[in-house]
Amino acid sequence: MLGNSVLVEIKNLRTYFHLPEGTVRAVDGVDLTVRRGHTLGVVGESGCGKSVTALSLLRLVPSPGRIEGGEILFYRTVEEAGASSALTDVIDLAKLEPNGREMRSIRGNQISMVFQEPMSALIPVRTVGSQITEVITLHQKVSEAEAREIAADMLARVRLPKPRQALDDYPFQLSGGMRQRAVIAMALCCRPKLLIADEPTTALDVTTEAQILDLMRELQKEFGMAIMYITHNLGVIAEMAEMVAVMYLGKVVELTDVRTLFMSPLHPYTRALLKSIPQLTDAVTRGGKKPRLQTIEGMVPDPYSVLPGCTFHPRCPERIPDVCDRVEPGVSEVAPGHSVKCHLYSSP
Numbered sequence: 142m143l144g145n146s147v148l149v150e151i152k153n154l155r156t157y158f159h160l161p162e163g164t165v166r167a168v169d170g171v172d173l174t175v176r177r178g179h180t181l182g183v184v185g186e187s188g189c190g191k192s193v194t195a196l197s198l199l200r201l202v203p204s205p206g207r208i209e210g211g212e213i214l215f216y217r218t219v220e221e222a223g224a225s226s227a228l229t230d231v232i233d234l235a236k237l238e239p240n241g242r243e244m245r246s247i248r249g250n251q252i253s254m255v256f257q258e259p260m261s262a263l264i265p266v267r268t269v270g271s272q273i274t275e276v277i278t279l280h281q282k283v284s285e286a287e288a289r290e291i292a293a294d295m296l297a298r299v300r301l302p303k304p305r306q307a308l309d310d311y312p313f314q315l316s317g318g319m320r321q322r323a324v325i326a327m328a329l330c331c332r333p334k335l336l337i338a339d340e341p342t343t344a345l346d347v348t349t350e351a352q353i354l355d356l357m358r359e360l361q362k363e364f365g366m367a368i369m370y371i372t373h374n375l376g377v378i379a380e381m382a383e384m385v386a387v388m389y390l391g392k393v394v395e396l397t398d399v400r401t402l403f404m405s406p407l408h409p410y411t412r413a414l415l416k417s418i419p420q421l422t423d424a425v426t427r428g429g430k431k432p433r434l435q436t437i438e439g440m441v442p443d444p445y446s447v448l449p450g451c452t453f454h455p456r457c458p459e460r461i462p463d464v465c466d467r468v469e470p471g472v473s474e475v476a477p478g479h480s481v482k483c484h485l486y487s488s489p
């Protein structure tokens with residue numbers, strides 16, 4: 142797993158928000174690896190720290206949030222003039238100045254992000270073209286006219302009809318799906334090594350969603366980029382991801398390949414999440430009567446509390462008394478590439 146194939150390695154990342162009411166441990170000891178050209182899916186209920194993990198990577202955590210510890214190692218390729226092959230060096234993004242030169246040269250260029258709501262990524266009073274060309278001229282030594290050519294080409298690649306005309310359109314002149322295509326074009330115009338997609342299709346209807354997912358997979362192949370795909374939708378994960386990290390309260394509780402996640406999930410939280418997806422077959426076998434959806438027992442504890450032991454224990458149907466409520470489980474590798482943070486699987 143190591144060596145050249147690793148693009149980003151997050152180690153024991155902790156990002157906290159210090160609020161007057163208390164400290165929110167939004168990301169609390171996360172370990173994740175993104176491999177070059179591959180897709181890592183990140184799933185979990187609302188508030189489990191998916192977006193804050195992504196924002197930490199881009200050093201865009203809003204105040205009063207702060208990276209408290211850990212490493213975000215980015216294995217970047219450096220094309221050196223005169224060198225016969227590209228070199229790889231490693232840089233810890235967690236240590237960089239969020240608005241320093243180095244981070245600005247990485248953000249939007251080698252690592253870019255697409256958010257859920259396309260309108261928030263586009264400035265309403267400026268044309269789509271001017272916003273994309275600005276990103277291009279910021280990172281590439283090209284003229285305004287060349288940047289416009291690159292932008293038009295990118296808009297064509299994301300299948301925006303009449304891409305040249307779209308350059309002069311304002312965001313409100315495009316439909317939701319078209320705006321998200323324009324945002325993807327903006328994220329990809331510098332050919333990033335990593336695209337972080339944070340619920341990019343949640344605001345779209347299912348047909349448009351399917352088209353955007355197809356498009357992202359196609360562009361991933363073409364550009365050879367890695368994708369970190371964040372969603373609470375397990376159906377989308379099944380389509381997009383190769384490896385999947387399941388998060389609960391700021392921690393990764395299970396990490397495995399997508400097939401194993403659906404065929405033999407181990408963590409009680411993962412199992413509960415999977416049971417909460419509606420199954421068409423359930424309705425059919427019950428003669429069309431809608432089954433009750435299973436929800437996960439209990440409530441997510443309030444974000445300021447610090448629970449002893451495993452943070453899922455109050456909701457866990459399989460908790461071991463006097464163990465799960467006292468001792469934090471370690472991460473057990475139950476098979477190559479499959480790890481679980483749960484006492485049920487820890488070796489004695």
Ligand SMILES: Nc1ncnc2c1ncn2[C@@H]1O[C@H](COP(=O)(O)OP(=O)(O)OP(=O)(O)O)[C@@H](O)[C@H]1O
Nearest residue numbers: 158165167186187188189190191192193194203444
């Ligand atoms: N700007 C902020 N100020 C204070 N707390 C925050 C802030 N942003 C996030 N948090 C807290 O950090 C925790 C993790 O939030 P995050 O946005 O990462 O969740 P998420 O998994 O992306 O959820 P969702 O699926 O709803 O997008 C939550 O408890 C949230 O309330």
Ligand SMILES: [Mg+2]
Nearest residue numbers: 191192193339
């Ligand atoms: Mg989020």
